[in-house]
Amino acid sequence: MRVRLEDVARATGVSPKTVSRVLNEESSVKESTRQKVLAAMESMNYRPSPAARGLAGSRSFLVAMLYDNNDNPASTYLAEVQDGVLDACDAHRYSMMACPLRMRGQDFIRRVDALVFDHHIEGVIMTPPLTDYAPLLQRLKEHGVPHSSISPVHREASIGVCMDEQQAAKALVMHLVELGHRRIAHIVGIANHGASRWRMAGYKEALATAGLPFDPQYVVQGEFSFGSGVLAARELFALPEQPTAIFAANDDMAAGVMWAANERGLKVPRDLSVCGFDDTPLATQLWPPLTTVRQPSREMGKLAALQLMEVLRGRGDGLLVQVPYALQLRESTSKAP
Amino acid sequence: MRVRLEDVARATGVSPKTVSRVLNEESSVKESTRQKVLAAMESMNYRPSPAARGLAGSRSFLVAMLYDNNDNPASTYLAEVQDGVLDACDAHRYSMMACPLRMRGQDFIRRVDALVFDHHIEGVIMTPPLTDYAPLLQRLKEHGVPHSSISPVHREASIGVCMDEQQAAKALVMHLVELGHRRIAHIVGIANHGASRWRMAGYKEALATAGLPFDPQYVVQGEFSFGSGVLAARELFALPEQPTAIFAANDDMAAGVMWAANERGLKVPRDLSVCGFDDTPLATQLWPPLTTVRQPSREMGKLAALQLMEVLRGRGDGLLVQVPYALQLRESTSKAP
DNA sequence: TCGCAAATTGACAGCGCTGTCATTTCTGTC
DNA sequence: GACAGAAATGACAGCGCTGTCAATTTGCGA
Numbered sequence: 001m002r003v004r005l006e007d008v009a010r011a012t013g014v015s016p017k018t019v020s021r022v023l024n025e026e027s028s029v030k031e032s033t034r035q036k037v038l039a040a041m042e043s044m045n046y047r048p049s050p051a052a053r054g055l056a057g058s059r060s061f062l063v064a065m066l067y068d069n070n071d072n073p074a075s076t077y078l079a080e081v082q083d084g085v086l087d088a089c090d091a092h093r094y095s096m097m098a099c100p101l102r103m104r105g106q107d108f109i110r111r112v113d114a115l116v117f118d119h120h121i122e123g124v125i126m127t128p129p130l131t132d133y134a135p136l137l138q139r140l141k142e143h144g145v146p147h148s149s150i151s152p153v154h155r156e157a158s159i160g161v162c163m164d165e166q167q168a169a170k171a172l173v174m175h176l177v178e179l180g181h182r183r184i185a186h187i188v189g190i191a192n193h194g195a196s197r198w199r200m201a202g203y204k205e206a207l208a209t210a211g212l213p214f215d216p217q218y219v220v221q222g223e224f225s226f227g228s229g230v231l232a233a234r235e236l237f238a239l240p241e242q243p244t245a246i247f248a249a250n251d252d253m254a255a256g257v258m259w260a261a262n263e264r265g266l267k268v269p270r271d272l273s274v275c276g277f278d279d280t281p282l283a284t285q286l287w288p289p290l291t292t293v294r295q296p297s298r299e300m301g302k303l304a305a306l307q308l309m310e311v312l313r314g315r316g317d318g319l320l321v322q323v324p325y326a327l328q329l330r331e332s333t334s335k336a337p
Numbered sequence: 338m339r340v341r342l343e344d345v346a347r348a349t350g351v352s353p354k355t356v357s358r359v360l361n362e363e364s365s366v367k368e369s370t371r372q373k374v375l376a377a378m379e380s381m382n383y384r385p386s387p388a389a390r391g392l393a394g395s396r397s398f399l400v401a402m403l404y405d406n407n408d409n410p411a412s413t414y415l416a417e418v419q420d421g422v423l424d425a426c427d428a429h430r431y432s433m434m435a436c437p438l439r440m441r442g443q444d445f446i447r448r449v450d451a452l453v454f455d456h457h458i459e460g461v462i463m464t465p466p467l468t469d470y471a472p473l474l475q476r477l478k479e480h481g482v483p484h485s486s487i488s489p490v491h492r493e494a495s496i497g498v499c500m501d502e503q504q505a506a507k508a509l510v511m512h513l514v515e516l517g518h519r520r521i522a523h524i525v526g527i528a529n530h531g532a533s534r535w536r537m538a539g540y541k542e543a544l545a546t547a548g549l550p551f552d553p554q555y556v557v558q559g560e561f562s563f564g565s566g567v568l569a570a571r572e573l574f575a576l577p578e579q580p581t582a583i584f585a586a587n588d589d590m591a592a593g594v595m596w597a598a599n600e601r602g603l604k605v606p607r608d609l610s611v612c613g614f615d616d617t618p619l620a621t622q623l624w625p626p627l628t629t630v631r632q633p634s635r636e637m638g639k640l641a642a643l644q645l646m647e648v649l650r651g652r653g654d655g656l657l658v659q660v661p662y663a664l665q666l667r668e669s670t671s672k673a674p
Numbered sequence: 675t676c677g678c679a680a681a682t683t684g685a686c687a688g689c690g691c692t693g694t695c696a697t698t699t700c701t702g703t704c
Numbered sequence: 705g706a707c708a709g710a711a712a713t714g715a716c717a718g719c720g721c722t723g724t725c726a727a728t729t730t731g732c733g734a
Contacts, residue, residue: 002454004721005722006720015684016721016722017683017684017685017686017722018684020721020722021682021683021722024722028681029683030681030683033682047451047454047455048720048721049719050391050455050456051387051388051391051397051457051719051721052388052720052722053721054388054689054721055688055691055719055721055722056689056721057689057721058689058723059722060388086435086436086437095434095456096434098433099423100423117339118387225618252622256622259623259624262596262600263624284564285562285564287567287596287600339690341689342690342691343690343691351713351714352714352715353692354716355713355714357692360691365711365713366713367713385691386689386690386691388690389689389690390692391719392689392690392691392718392719392720393718394693395692395693395719
């Protein structure tokens with residue numbers, strides 16, 4: 001039937017407990033024994049039963065990926081993150097359960113409790129905006145479940161992964177400055193999203209660095225969607241002194257800007273430079289291709305999961321690692337007219 | 338500590354086995370006993386341990402959602418489907434594991450085996466193109482794992498959910514016909530995808546019904562991406578007799594068509610009617626909003642999961658259910674010029 | 675070479691549930 | 705009211721692993 005730990009033990013001539021020790025990478029096993037056991041496991045194609053391990057010990061080898069399924073317009077992002085998480089899980093023989101949470105109401109409490117009690121989830125990986133949802137964090141803390149955050153707003157005392165979005169935004173705007181642009185507008189993302197704040201901060205910082213004045217009329221509120229990009233752009237075009245470049249806080253809005261430009265007969269990048277943020281697939285599908293910042297979502301998911309696993313294996317407290325951004329300079333930006 | 342089945346048994350004055358029977362909805366329990374036990378479970382807030390259930394019995398209460406992460410341009414789709422699947426799982430106290438598969442190489446075999454052996458996955462839910470990937474189906478069959486398919490190409494002998502895409506496409510094109518269009522072009526999706534075939538078939542059927550000739554020059558190959566839509570549209574615009582309406586096999590390509598129309602100075606819908614398929618978020622973000630067909634992905638995920646669960650509970654063989662499509666008539670289509 | 679602490683290893687119970695099969699409690703029938 | 709057969713319940717072992725603690729082996733200084 002199934003190869004059990006006991007079978008491996010018998011084949012190796014050691015006790016089941018020793019095989020168990022090898023399996024769990026405990027240190028108190030002589031190297032020679034360890035090798036023998038590992039060899040046997042390999043040759044017998046032994047696969048431990050998660051159910052038995054979970055029942056006997058306390059470990060489940062399960063992590064949960066929590067995300068907000070209430071309003072996620074950019075779910076490509078989630079898919080990529082999830083992919084990275086799964087990658088990391090794979091490498092450490094963990095399994096992942098996907099768990100969408102509705103932030104409204106008490107639903108999330110019920111679900112988190114279920115994960116913890118029923119499945120003995122060992123840890124949690126979260127994406128914004130869950131990363132900064134106090135009631136959830138509180139509950140996780142009560143359960144003593146370690147969690148790893150992707151792009152959390154509050155970066156102290158949490159583990160996970162983030163990108164220096166402010167620096168990235170600054171670099172992007174500096175690029176526009178170097179191209180000779182002086183009237184650079186910014187379309188902000190959904191208020192209160194960390195991403196919106198950082199990108200805006202980077203925009204301001206770049207202006208300051210370049211010695212350009214910060215002009216509030218060049219800053220328009222958007223909400224990360226294509227449609228809001230169109231509206232914001234129309235607003236900017238109506239200004240007496242139109243901007244020569246627009247930095248939209250994400251690619252979708254940038255696409256909206258390009259759409260609106262087209263509508264108004266403006267040629268991008270000849271009459272108007274446009275840049276976005278995220279480097280979604282859309283960025284290269286537009287014409288001209290969009291200058292933007294690549295946010296390595298997949299990689300970030302993977303790193304967040306890896307940090308969590310460091311903690312779960314007791315190898316430390318885990319860090320908030322920072323991934324590098326990469327400017328994607330493409331044809332939607334060029335010298336100021 | 339934890340409330341166990343035994344505790345419930347003691348509280349109710351029955352044997353643990355009887356409680357187990359109630360838990361598993363076995364029929365041979367007297368109704369009065371059942372009620373007592375259920376009441377006790379409820380009041381004691383009893384939560385069965387999946388690990389123990391998995392170890393003792395053969396059930397794991399786990400299903401896997403398999404998808405291709407190799408090339409999924411439209412991952413919004415996957416996210417929605419997954420959401421629906423989770424919904425159904427929730428209702429039946431199942432849990433779901435997400436499992437991306439790479440179709441190249443043998444990776445998928447290793448992963449499927451791992452799911453089956455390690456986790457005792459009870460069933461599988463698949464999205465295209467996995468639904469028709471013979472080696473995978475073969476392996477699942479060998480393992481005796483039931484699977485539910487979403488929009489499979491081969492519809493015989495499988496359970497799951499599908500939409501009558503051909504009818505939907507036909508209805509969409511008939512709508513164009515009714516608006517007076519006579520030169521209606523079609524941009525095809527990736528060859529060999531079931532979706533491409535059905536939509537094309539619906540297009541042809543509509544033409545036939547309307548008594549319009551099928552003209553191969555009005556059919557251009559695309560590949561479901563925005564970019565391919567742009568290219569295909571340019572090709573169509575170069576024709577001596579330009580089409581007055583273009584039916585793109587999905588929304589992304591339709592967006593590309595609108596882009597290309599803009600580029601060429603054609604006003605949609607005044608000069609050109611455009612329609613897509615899927616009703617992705619993009620459809621309402623474009624301007625003018627896109628006429629398309631709503632494919633209820635979330636609902637389909639849910640239904641596929643429910644069908645699977647019918648099978649798992651031994652309530653039947655499961656069906657291939659069909660969900661209704663819904664035309665979304667919006668502003669991108671209007672009377673022929 | 676002997677003794678002792680440290681390093682390894684093993685014995686055994688039990689995690690919380692379900693399968694199997696035995697036992698008890700109902701039915702309806704004559 | 706007794707009895708067969710069905711319906712309902714229970715006893716018990718064991719799923720595959722790990723925690724606890726005891727037993728053994730090893731290494732090293734005296």
